[in-house]
Amino acid sequence: MTSPRIIFAGTPEFAATALQALINQQFNIIAVYTQPDRPAGRGQKLTPSPVKSLALEHGIPVEQPLSFKNPEDIARLAEYKADIMIVAAYGLILPQAVLDLPALGCLNIHASLLPRWRGAAPIQRAIQAGDTETGITIMQMEAGLDTGPMLLKTSTPIQDSDTGGSLHDRLADMGGEAIVDALNKLDTLTPELQDSNQATYASKLHKRESAIDWSQSAESIVRNIRAFNPWPGTSGICGKDQIKIWEAEAISAAHEHLPGIIISRQSGGIEVACGQDILLIHKLQLPGAKAMAVTDFVNGNQSKLLPGERFNPVSPESGD
CATH class of the missing domain: 3.10.25.10 (Formyl transferase, C-terminal domain)
Incomplete structure (x- = not known):
């Protein structure tokens, strides 16, 4: 297939690693969506997200809606006429109206082997639970929390020496590789439904x-x-x-x-x-x-x- 028109939605370093992988492979990123700038550091200066900084470095338009509750924000998204939306640790819930906009839907880069560890902190919860394996799942998004059909999985062992930080960095690299692979194979990937009976929830860290x-x-x-x-x-x-x-x-x-x-x-x-x-x-x-x-x-x-x-x-x- 011809290179699709991609909107990328993400915020932290995990997402920026995936965006960099797409940029390196010269995918057609037409816009980036990311969280609004937040106060950071001792001076509490407004600071752009890693994804925004990377997008601006490469001249990619950036959008930062507070939410998608405003019809104007959904209309703005529709103007881009994206073929597909890639989502990685964005931090906003996407309503059905957003999920329905891209012609090929929305794909999520999730840092676990779904359906295990749906939710906000899958990397840390996997270590905490004593799991011996985790990985990346590329998932077709739907309205539920990380419940959509799975398109591609790649796994890695959790070593006794792994920390939340080291595993995050490894999975971030794997996420970039996996989304590039998924986009290259998009015509041939077969969606696999998740078994919700096997699902576990990775609650936010406090x-x-x-x-x-x-x-x-x-x-x-x-x-x-x-x-x-x-x-x-x-x-x-x-x-x-x-x-x-x-x-x-x-x-x-x-x-x-x-x-x-x-x-x-x-x-x-x-x-x-x-x-x-x-x-x-x-x-x-x-x-x-x-x-x-x-x-x-x-x-x-x-x-x-x-x-x-x-x-x-x-x-x-x-x-x-």
Whole structure:
């Protein structure tokens, strides 16, 4: 088929990676839709999304409607006469009137192997649940939340070393490759209906999830540490200090300590009792300091995180 007229809708870096892949392959991107500029940084200066910045760099028209509730915004979209709309982490719900506009419909780049992990945070929830595999699904969009027919899937193992950040970056690259592949094969792809009985929901991440519940198993805590790196992170309070924990491992060992009790403190790691087994902390961050290996922490801090002291859960933070 001739190169379709494409509208790309997306906002964060994950989406920008896919847009770059389409640009590299010289697809006909006639416009980009992205979220309005948001305040960012200490100065709270209005900042364009990664997708907007990339589009402007390549001279692609940018649209930033607050929503599609206004008929004028739908009329503006219709003026582009797009053949297809590619959606990746856009952040707006597309009403049926929008889904019906492109001649070939709307395709979504979703960072999971649907129907598992429909929803906002599929990358982090997959790690948190202990999944051993995830991937990218290219899906024909419909009104339901990530419920549309699947056109193409590509998978990747989740390694024990993967964090939310590392898996995000890998899946972003895979998403770009998958949408290019799907567009090149569009005439021959066969839609596959999802089995909703197998569906799981990946709820949005919240700051309050950063609080470590020491009554959980060490393995569950480790998965949270990996999943919530880099955001919202994981932390616990010991004394007056809120300690962020960036790397740890679960040690299978019985103990009789209360959850959160520090069992030992040495250069090889800090052992903390959990509801089941022991958490061995390898990398942490003190308030106002940079993240550091436990070896450096032990050498430079003689009065913090001592055996017998206890971590308490972090109080839930306000906001999302």
